[in-house]
Amino acid sequence: MSAYQAFDNEKAIEYINTLGGMFPPDAKLSCYEFGDGNLNLVFRITDQHQRSVILKQALPYARCVGESWPLTLDRARIEASALRRHGEVCPDHTVQVLHHDSEQAVTILEDLGHLSILRTELNAGRTFTNLGRDVARYLATTSFYHSDFYLTPGDKKALVQSFTNPQLCAITEELFFDDPYLGSERNHYPEELHGEVDKLRQNAALKLAIARLKQGFLSSPQALLHGDAHSGSLFVDDTTTKFIDPEFAFFGPIGFDLGSFIGNLLLNFCAQHGRISEASKRRDMHTYLLRTIDICLSEFERQWLDLCAQHGSDGTLQVAGYAEHFVRGILQDAIGYCGSEMIRRTIGLAHVSDLDEIEDTEARLRAQRLALEVGQQLILHARSCQSKNACYQLIISVLQ
Amino acid sequence: MSAYQAFDNEKAIEYINTLGGMFPPDAKLSCYEFGDGNLNLVFRITDQHQRSVILKQALPYARCVGESWPLTLDRARIEASALRRHGEVCPDHTVQVLHHDSEQAVTILEDLGHLSILRTELNAGRTFTNLGRDVARYLATTSFYHSDFYLTPGDKKALVQSFTNPQLCAITEELFFDDPYLGSERNHYPEELHGEVDKLRQNAALKLAIARLKQGFLSSPQALLHGDAHSGSLFVDDTTTKFIDPEFAFFGPIGFDLGSFIGNLLLNFCAQHGRISEASKRRDMHTYLLRTIDICLSEFERQWLDLCAQHGSDGTLQVAGYAEHFVRGILQDAIGYCGSEMIRRTIGLAHVSDLDEIEDTEARLRAQRLALEVGQQLILHARSCQSKNACYQLIISVLQ
Structure with missing residues (x-):
């Protein structure tokens, strides 16, 4: 051949x-x-x-x-x-x-056929103890070793060239940051959400924050990202967590992957309102999802700072406090990208089964409205989060 | 051949x-x-x-x-x-x-032989009315048309690849951001400045700000820069202003060029204390340099915003207020890079004749000390400047 x-x-x-x-x-x-x-x-x-x-x-x-x-x-x-x-x-x-x-x-x-796709499992209400820790480890490790903190500037520039991925990036640039806010024939959502979508498009502060997130996606080659780190790109069982399908890989803002992952857990959180009818079971699932997000944020921060302290190779970036400053920026970005993932998965081209397969129409609409509202609030307040705890508290507060 | x-x-x-x-x-x-x-x-x-x-x-x-x-x-x-x-x-x-x-x-x-190199002219105390406006026009126009605001993401990515310039960037990365703060055999400065240099290397806040500036230089491909926009790269006469020698060109933070230019005017400002003995003439030269910086900052901002309003092509980045936010970031970056240019030109490998050719040793040391102090203050306070005027006021205040 x-x-x-x-x-x-x-x-x-x-x-x-x-x-x-x-x-x-x-x-x-x-x-x-x-x-x-x-x-x-x-x-x-x-x-x-x-x-x-x-x-x-x-x-x-x-x-x-x-x-x-x-x-x-x-x-x-x-x-x-x-x-x-x-x-x-x-x-x-x-x-x-x-x-x-x-x-x-x-x-x-x-072949990972003995494992299951995370999204399917979460939709069925199943939980995985190691998920938050494992994803944090993947995201922290893969991003640190492809960042300016570890790579020589020459090696990094060569990798940035080699992982230039214009066509796949264009999909994200348009579906994530343009379509939901500017309108597009590719969008689809029920008529009942027109009011919410109109309001979102008239929210000047939101659109300003989205411009900033898009600019970050376009021009912040911080590390080699997975690029599509949602719950459909993860194979799991009780002891294993494996990422697949990084066709969208490119050098971009590290918070994008972290935000995509958390955004998909929060979409599932919103969806569970229409999936699990029994209140205590639903509460358990909600608690699990939030706990997983908390662990993921904490472990990401801890591991990034540890890697930096142990393996950071750039003398200038190694100065006291800079890694902390940098990770704070990643977490703020993550909260913003998380919010934009929630919005584009609710009203853009590519939806998630978590929401779309809720059988009851009213329950589905309620979950979609919640996803839109949570997404917006996260985008609007992301940059006020001065710590990992503040990020988590923001998430908790907008879910209530 | x-x-x-x-x-x-x-x-x-x-x-x-x-x-x-x-x-x-x-x-x-x-x-x-x-x-x-x-x-x-x-x-x-x-x-x-x-x-x-x-x-x-x-x-x-x-x-x-x-x-x-x-x-x-x-x-x-x-x-x-x-x-x-x-x-x-x-x-x-x-x-x-x-x-x-x-x-x-x-x-x-x-052949621009009928013109003169700006640095030589400034050293001789000669002034050029259009300088600030012309440089602002060059920097605003060349950066806008090579930014995400104008280029399609695909075209920009291809240009970023083509202008990847690892060896020349490495020179800047090391001479600008590493050597003055970490120490290097390449540095050279008079023994009398050892105390100042030691203090600078112990200034944790300064080194944190330098890490941030270096990271921006490494990973913010905002536009195609000149990369070496100092007063030795400019041919001028009373009506003409022409940039030469962009061997260091690459996609980087727009504020780097603007900061390099302003930094060189400020180095000349410091040097004039040891060059022009007559107080009123020195005052005139100082006034001219500050006026040029003021015009350059104002015109840069005005032209960038005008270009964006008239020729911006990205719907998402075109939202009200985002260009203003972006330009504010450029100006803050410029103040930081300006400060680091002043420091590295005083104690690093590549000096400027403005300072080095001051004949009187004590006068030269005073000018060098001033350059170091001004550079540090600009770096430390750059990110508190919320407007073009605030940038200019900061410059005025640190020169006093």
Whole structure:
């Protein structure tokens, strides 16, 4: 095989066989495709002993966004490279890359099929004790080791060049920061929310804060981000937490990933009002989600400062108090990006099942209104948070 | 000619002749080299009618920094590209590129020999009415048209890649932000200043502010900067103001250029205490320098906001008040970078003749002490300046 061609099951098996090394020579392989088909093909290839790998192949278009939205196959290179770099510093929480082929836009990954997607589990009311700590560790470790505090300026500049990801970034730039506030045909939300959406578009302070967040997304290459760190990009079980799918990886503001993750927990928080009818169970789930956010913020801060103290290599940035100042900025950014994630997932193009699959229409609307309101309040007050505790207290206060 | 070779006078003429188009076919060319020879060769090539051009060729090392400091010839490409891009949006204040050849690291430029280098003129106490306005126009125009407010995100990302300039940026990163505060063999200053330098290195708040400025230099690709906008990079006469030599061009914080320029005016301000003995003449020069800074800050702000209002293309960044917020940030950055320029030019590797050529030792020391003190105060208080006027008032107050 040479020029790119989209695989079917047979081609996927042929590719694995030609490549060699993934299975024993006598392996009898079977294969099925189970991706959602919007951006990528995803095949599971299994031998007669139930050993398996995942073969992911990028498609040259973005069906979910629209035919006119071109999507370079280069995102497969970026995704595999990001996984490798993140995996090098945080193997425990990064899916393992077994092979990558940029020409075919193919990446072979360890099969995490024994785990579950976090979003599905949270929607079902299931909880994971280590989640906050593990995600904090992934985000702190992967960002620190790709920041100015650790990399030489020359190495960082080369990486920033290599992870320049204009097409995928454009999706975020437009869906996250433009569409909800300027209006767009891509938005969709029930008629009953028109009033809330109009109000949001007339909120001058909110739009000013969004401009600031967008500018940060455009021009703050602080570290190599995952770029899409929502609860659909996480495989979990009781002892394991693994990030997948960093096609949106680029050098951006560290708070973006942290905010995306927390935003998705808060979307689930809002959704549980319409999901769990029993008050005490709902309270337990709410308590779990808030506790996870609290742990995530605390552990992120602690680990970032620890890494900086132990492995920081830039003498000037190592001065007393600067890492603390920098992390405070990350947390403020995170609260802002968290709020914008909540808004765009409620009224923009790409929704979350947490909210959309609430069966009762009124309950769904109430949850959506809550998500919009919480999102706005977080965006408006993010920069007043002078500490990790202040961030958490803001979250608590806007949920009440 | 194919592989790179450093020119002598004959080779320079041969190159011009082979290239063609620079002079009439019957031109009789003469040539002499007049660069300082540290980084580049600079030839003036003149015909029998006194028409002339400048041929600038990069050398593959930086003698002034040390043999061990490698300097890629690619900086010639970056310099010529930056001049072309800046010249496209601000031809009045950018030296014109007539030809560029990346392989030979050669750029042919219009000859500005009828003008004078600003630093030399200021040192002689000469003034230029349009200077503040012209520099503001250059800095506002070139930065606006290379910012997120004007460029599409995709175009900007491609330009950021193309203007990645690790080796030249490393010089600034180390000489500007590391050496003066951490100590370095490259620093040099008279023994009498040891006390001041020690104090500066023990000033925790100062070092915190420097860390922030360095981080901004490393990771804020706001626009395509000149990168070395001091008074030695400006050709002037009574009606003309032209920037030359942007080898340090890269996408960085806009306030860096503005701060470098103002910092050099303030270094000259400090130096005039030891240069002009007659009090009224010195007062006039001081008044001129401050008036120029005031005009430069005001005009920069006014022109940036005008450009944004008229040509801003990003709907989200166009919201009411955001450009004002952004420009306020640029001005705060500028005050900080201005202060760090003053310090590094006084005790770091690369000094300015404004100070160093003051003949009287005591007068020179007083001027150097003033520069160090003013630099520190500007760095420490930069972020408290909530307006252009506050920036200017801070400058006035620290000079008293």
